[in-house]
Amino acid sequence: MSDSPTGLKAQLRSDLTTAMKARDALRSSTIRMVMTAIKSEEVAGNVARELSDDEVVTVVTREAKKRREAATAYADAGRPELAEKESAELAVLAGYLPQQLSDEELTALVAEEIAAATAAGKTGKAAMGLVMKGVRGRTAGKAEGGRVAAEVKAQLEA
Structure with missing residues (x-):
């Protein structure tokens, strides 16, 4: 496994550093969460490997879907504060996803x-x-x- 990260992964690392320096707790925890998911995906299976940008986008998309579903579930359960947190994390993740088709x-x-x-x-x-x-x-x-x-x-x- 090489140490040269893909473009999106490098962007996430850079943004994590920036968020930590700015003491942006939401942004840094959200990026840490997605970096953990990426690392888990890289070491899954028999051989550890570096994910391509497309694979990283797939992981970010999956994490965004989890946040969207959790926000809906919390809102339906009458927990607006938790729904708001999930929505805020979703907004951070959306910045790393490709523009959606109209x-x-x-x-x-x-x-x-x-x-x-x-x-x-x-x-x-x-x-x-x-x-x-x-x-x-x-x-x-x-x-x-x-x-x-x-x-x-x-x-x-x-």
Whole structure:
């Protein structure tokens, strides 16, 4: 495993140092949490390895999803102070994620994949897996899986 971090990982380390110097407790604890998740991912499996930028984005996306779900759960349980903390952590993580696709961009992308699946002889619900695979490969961190699935389902049923 090399010591030269990927671009995003290096950015996280630099931002952690800056947050610690500024005594920004929320930012430093959030970045520490995501760095721990990255390190866990690197040492998982039989061989330790350095994650690529795309893999780091995947880890950050997964951590952001956890914060979003926790914020919703806390809000539903009547714990606004905890929901607010999770939302604040989510806002920090969002700064490290790629710009999300707009609804129009996602709709167009799904329509293209449906057209490709139709050309391959798949239609209706049978095309769902093929379309999801194609869209997921093209969105890579730019659209949440649930949002993509809902759009694919809506267009296939239309």
